[in-house]
Amino acid sequence: MRIFSLLLVILLLSSNVTAECREKECMAKEYKYQENDGSWHTFYYDNIFNIGTNWYIIFDYPFGKNDDTISFEFSTGLGKVHVYDPDKETDSVSFSGSSFTEETFNLELFVNITGSDEIEGAFVLEIHVNKPSAEDMMYLWGGMTVFWIAIGAYTLFLSNRLRELSNKSGLKDGKRKKN
Amino acid sequence: MKYSREFIGITGFLLVLGTLYFGLIQTGPAKYFTAPNAQKLFYLHVPSGLITYLAFLMVVGGSAVYLYNKSDYADRLAKCSTELGIVFGFMSLASGTFWMKAEWGGDIVSRFLTDMRLATTLAMWLLYIGYFVYRNQPENSIVKNNAAILGLSGMLMVPLSYLSSRFLRSHHPVIVGTEDQGSLDPSLRFGLYMGLFGFLLIFIFLFNTRMKIEKMEREMLKLKMENG
Numbered sequence: 119m120r121i122f123s124l125l126l127v128i129l130l131l132s133s134n135v136t137a138e139c140r141e142k143e144c145m146a147k148e149y150k151y152q153e154n155d156g157s158w159h160t161f162y163y164d165n166i167f168n169i170g171t172n173w174y175i176i177f178d179y180p181f182g183k184n185d186d187t188i189s190f191e192f193s194t195g196l197g198k199v200h201v202y203d204p205d206k207e208t209d210s211v212s213f214s215g216s217s218f219t220e221e222t223f224n225l226e227l228f229v230n231i232t233g234s235d236e237i238e239g240a241f242v243l244e245i246h247v248n249k250p251s252a253e254d255m256m257y258l259w260g261g262m263t264v265f266w267i268a269i270g271a272y273t274l275f276l277s278n279r280l281r282e283l284s285n286k287s288g289l290k291d292g293k294r295k296k297n
Numbered sequence: 298m299k300y301s302r303e304f305i306g307i308t309g310f311l312l313v314l315g316t317l318y319f320g321l322i323q324t325g326p327a328k329y330f331t332a333p334n335a336q337k338l339f340y341l342h343v344p345s346g347l348i349t350y351l352a353f354l355m356v357v358g359g360s361a362v363y364l365y366n367k368s369d370y371a372d373r374l375a376k377c378s379t380e381l382g383i384v385f386g387f388m389s390l391a392s393g394t395f396w397m398k399a400e401w402g403g404d405i406v407s408r409f410l411t412d413m414r415l416a417t418t419l420a421m422w423l424l425y426i427g428y429f430v431y432r433n434q435p436e437n438s439i440v441k442n443n444a445a446i447l448g449l450s451g452m453l454m455v456p457l458s459y460l461s462s463r464f465l466r467s468h469h470p471v472i473v474g475t476e477d478q479g480s481l482d483p484s485l486r487f488g489l490y491m492g493l494f495g496f497l498l499i500f501i502f503l504f505n506t507r508m509k510i511e512k513m514e515r516e517m518l519k520l521k522m523e524n525g
Contacts, residue, residue: 280510283514
């Protein structure tokens with residue numbers, strides 16, 4: 119019982135909050151794009167998409183952009199559309215870490231900036247999809263160990279108890295020994 | 298058969314080993330999972346969860362029969378099943394925690410508080426920990442009666458935990474009894490059933506042994522009382 123309680127407490131305490139960095143400073147790449155009217159858009163992103171970790175692209179845009187939308191679409195078809203908030207100058211879009219399952223190089227991300235009716239800008243960014251080394255092996259073995267520890271410890275406990283009782287009482291299978 | 302119990306236990310153990318060989322070596326990392334290796338816990342996590350439900354349902358059955366006719370066997374059955382339910386419940390909860398951490402990430406404590414499948418299963422497990430602790434005192438008819446009433450609460454807790462991922466807010470996948478069960482990859486199904494059968498045999502072995510111990514303890518106590 120004590121072992122179970124201890125293991126449970128360890129499991130609960132070993133938890134932690136993992137936060138992904140959503141700041142511009144954390145982004146490895148920066149891309150600037152100038153519209154025909156001279157206004158600038160700046161995109162901050164990591165050119166490595168790590169499977170299992172959410173991927174963000176942050177963008178600065180000219181203040182007061184009404185009705186404009188920006189779309190991000192990977193060559194695989196996965197995409198998102200974002201409407202500019204006229205009260206902001208910076209915003210971001212995220213893609214879930216489970217968006218991709220396989221390693222891919224030079225994956226194209228098509229970016230389109232659309233005004234009220236017409237496309238105001240279009241360009242392509244390239245990223246690589248990385249499959250991180252199997253860190254989940256640790257969790258696999260942790261989980262597997264639980265089964266063996268629990269079954270092993272309980273079997274050992276029962277076996278010791280049975281032997282102890284048999285020795286103490288002279289009983290076998292709950293019945294008196296016959297003389 | 299003299300060694301039938303041991304035979305059942307060893308067969309169960311071999312089947313679980315077979316499941317591990319099948320899951321870890323034969324099939325390779327799973328596709329479509331963020332944590333393709335930790336997914337292998339599926340083959341034993343699901344069976345341990347189902348066996349936990351079985352054990353706690355046996356507690357409910359034993360408790361109900363005891364309250365009805367004061368059967369000593371039913372009381373023993375309920376008491377021993379609780380212990381096994383706690384052991385298998387621990388395996389299910391702990392292995393699920395490891396898998397969840399790998400697959401979903403984030404904070405484990407908040408997941409246990411906000412995901413209804415996790416919360417209700419933990420609550421069910423803690424309830425039977427309470428039952429177990431309560432029974433760790435000299436036994437008399439009042440203790441047995443109260444324990445049986447507590448044991449009956451599984452009638453509510455087991456279905457609540459089982460159905461929570463279907464009807465309440467939960468990220469926990471639902472497979473058994475849904476269309477997804479039929480669409481499970483045959484290899485997944487084979488590994489799952491092998492693990493389930495293996496754990497069932499281990500459960501039977503441990504349950505029989507525990508019942509035997511309980512019987513011996515009660516017999517000893519009776520002898521002691523007879524001899525003053």
